[in-house]
Amino acid sequence: MTNRPNPDSPASLGASLVTAARSPGKPYETVNLPVWRASSVLFSNVADMRAEVAATVAGERRAANYATAGTPTTFALSDAVAQLEAGPHAARAALMPSGLSAIAVTLQAFLSPGDHLLMSDSVYGPARVFAEGMLARFGIETTFYDPCLGAGVESLLRPSTRMVYLESPGSYTFEIQDTPAICELARRRGVLTAIDNAWASPVLARPFDWGVDISVLPLTKYWSGHADVLMGAAVVREPLWPRLHQAVRQQGLCVSGDDAWLILRGMRTLEVRMRAHERHALALARWLAGRPEVARVLHPALESHPQHGLWKRDFLGASGLFAFELRDATPAQVDALCDHRSHFKLGFSWGGFESLIMPANIGALRTARPWTGGPLIRLHAGLESPDELIADLEAGFAAMAAARD
Known part of the structure; x- marks a missing residue:
């Protein structure tokens, strides 16, 4: 017959399991703060x-x-x-x-x-x-x-x-x-x-x-x-x-x-990353502005933007997010431009290190100033090389042209 220990006896680990190692001990400083995980907060009295x-x-x-x-x-x-x-x-x-x-x-x-x-x-x-x-x-x-x-x-x-x-x-x-x-x-x-x-x-x-x-x-x-x-x-x-x-x-x-x-x-790296996103997005925006498929680029740091003066007065730079309007494209062509890119992935949100592409369907999201332009594509320029991103978009435009047939 097995003798089970009494959980209330001195030999039991019950109290020790609950109380051991709960004091933080001597504090010391680290570069990053530690993670505090908690639900209950304890008080001395x-x-x-x-x-x-x-x-x-x-x-x-x-x-x-x-x-x-x-x-x-x-x-x-x-x-x-x-x-x-x-x-x-x-x-x-x-x-x-x-x-x-x-x-x-x-x-x-x-x-x-x-x-x-x-x-x-x-x-x-x-x-x-x-x-x-x-x-x-x-x-x-x-x-x-x-x-x-x-x-x-x-x-x-x-x-x-x-x-x-x-x-x-x-x-x-x-x-x-x-x-x-x-x-x-x-x-x-x-x-x-x-x-x-x-x-x-x-x-x-x-x-x-x-x-x-x-x-x-x-x-x-x-x-x-x-x-x-x-x-x-x-x-x-x-x-x-x-x-x-x-x-x-x-x-x-x-x-x-x-x-x-x-x-x-x-x-900690926010400012460094933001400046890289800014450079990469501007390189893409200027390149897109010269593409025959593009009617206009919606990037406030471009001189062609209608409120460029306000942006220049109030802002300290530009982020990696902007959009461009296509001159003429069928839904299938829009899909071909966005699908299967090497660097520009399809996904909601933005602001990470990765580049993203998204067809913008805003018809139901405008009432005071309805969108009357052509198909709109939103880009987030990530931290990849601008040359790689431009090559990826070039491949997308080629796929778009092929989808016309």
Whole structure:
């Protein structure tokens, strides 16, 4: 007969298994921060626990009574995002599981039933879907405006307008808005301004210098740079922090220490990568501008772009994302151009080290400024050699020509 040990006896490993190796020991400094993985947060006494709960509810910096409010790793990233995106302006950042969740929470935090939202017609497609779907269900009306209106959006403001939501350059069509003018008139009317700063990142644009109140960032893209993590962030001026913090807290939104660490790691090379993306995209854009198949190239850093002057005034450079319009191509030819490329892969998102190609189907995504041009192709220039990328597109145009037969 086997004698089973009593789990409560001194010989049992039960207590040791739970308590062993839980002290961090002597701290030491490393180049990169460690990853903090946690759910429960422990306290030395009840008074400390109560104080931390109060601080967490109030949204104080680095306060967390439970890890959904943050860990040292996620606090480090949120502080870095606020510092880099807002610069000298007093601001706070909240991390979200994706860029779209950052957009959705921002809109939910600052809009209420009966409010009116002005949203750029060239905004990121899922943001538009959220406004037309979820916001409409909750009694928030959205008007989509021509992104080229500039200060002319004032004519669309109503007494119930609470926010102007911008994206510059516009998604797929790359219009540059006169963001400073829009922010100035919105502030005079007591209306908040928010902007999606996906295309530029803080390396190439400083939206808080333009006067925006809120900047939304898909950290999935250039911040990560490696196409292997999903995350978003909303950065708000300090007075707006309590409303954003409560919206995030009440919905239980949080990110893992592992994912935050990946963004922190990618962030270190952000500026170096952005400058490479800029060079490669410009080389492709200038080459495409000379192709007979191309009607026009939609890249704000080209002198031919309608808002090139605004881009030059407000931006510090250009990223790797742009589009071009084909003169004439059947759907089969568009597919032939995009399919089976060596370097340009088919895929959503962008901002990683890889090059991507995507037919842009925006017919249902424009109402104030409908797309009337030819077939539109969106490119993301990755970190491959521009010569290799040009050769890949040359092969694509050859395939497109062959598909005509």
